[in-house]
Amino acid sequence: xxxxxAGWLAVGLVRRPHGIHGEVLVEVETDFPDxxxxxxxxxxxxxxxxxxLTIHRLRMHKGCWLLSFEGLRTIDEVEELRGxxxxxxxxxxxxxxATYFYxxxxxxxxxxxxRGGLLGRVEGLADLGGGPLLRVAAGGREVLVPFRSPIVVxxxxxxxxxxVDPPAGLFDDQAx
Numbered sequence: 001x002x003x004x005x006a007g008w009l010a011v012g013l014v015r016r017p018h019g020i021h022g023e024v025l026v027e028v029e030t031d032f033p034d035x036x037x038x039x040x041x042x043x044x045x046x047x048x049x050x051x052x053l054t055i056h057r058l059r060m061h062k063g064c065w066l067l068s069f070e071g072l073r074t075i076d077e078v079e080e081l082r083g084x085x086x087x088x089x090x091x092x093x094x095x096x097x098a099t100y101f102y103x104x105x106x107x108x109x110x111x112x113x114x115r116g117g118l119l120g121r122v123e124g125l126a127d128l129g130g131g132p133l134l135r136v137a138a139g140g141r142e143v144l145v146p147f148r149s150p151i152v153v154x155x156x157x158x159x160x161x162x163x164v165d166p167p168a169g170l171f172d173d174q175a176x
Contacts, residue, residue, distance in 0.1 A: 008049050009102065011036070012086040018066055022073040023057070024081055026065040031100070035088055036065065043087035101155055110161040111136045111145070114153060119143075119171050122162055134162065138171055145170065 011030040018025045036042075036058055043049025053069040060066070067086075072078050090102070109122045111134065120138030125147065127133065132147040145151060145164055154163040 007090050008043050008087040009090050010085040011088045012065060014044070014081045014084050014086060015064070016082055017075045017078045018061075020075060021068065022075070022078050023066045023068045024078050025061065026067055026086055028063070028065060030088075032091075033065070035091075036067075040088075044081060044084050045087070046084055049087045101157070105157055106134065106155070106162065108160075109155075109157075111138070112161050112163050114163060114165050119164070119166070134164075143171055 009030070011033075012026040012028050015025045015027055017023070036055060038055050038058055040055050041052055042055060044051050044053055053072070055067055056070045057068040058065060069078070103125045106122050107124045111119045111122050113119055120136040120143065123135040123137050123142070125132050126135050126144060128144075130146075134145040134147050134152070136143045136145055145166060151164055151166060152162060153165050156163070
């Protein structure tokens with residue numbers, strides 16, 4: 001999920017109520033699932049945080065979260081959360097690992113080669129199972145660039161660019 005609202009990031013999708021005691025099954029959509037904890041205030045909404053809830057209990061279940069919220073204890077109370085996104089406040093850049101970037105920070109950056117030649121514009125990220133890929137709009141097509149060193153040489157947010165050293169042929173018109 002992209003950047004829905006300044007200061008908030010979508011981290012999970014509420015799939016359905018679970019059991020009879022007000023828990024919901026939430027599909028994890030974040031690289032940092034350990035940020036969730038009992039007592040943490042989260043936002044919930046269809047596209048932006050429309051309401052704030054406090055996590056009462058949290059546990060993992062088959063790769064998803066099972067959450068309960070303070071003040072919500074019945075199936076009927078949590079049923080209205082079905083299909084809504086769970087949001088966390090965006091962490092300050094200083095609190096993130098040096099090589100971690102939010103997708104919304106990368107979208108729109110110029111993608112340049114190591115000589116300063118413009119290759120295209122970053123549209124976002126994709127993950128097809130082998131790790132994150134930069135989605136770069138280049139000459140009317142999309143090029144997927146592995147988002148790792150040594151291919152990505154530098155991400156310069158302040159300069160509005162990503163410098164890459166792509167494998168031969170990646171940006172050629174004949175490449176598939």
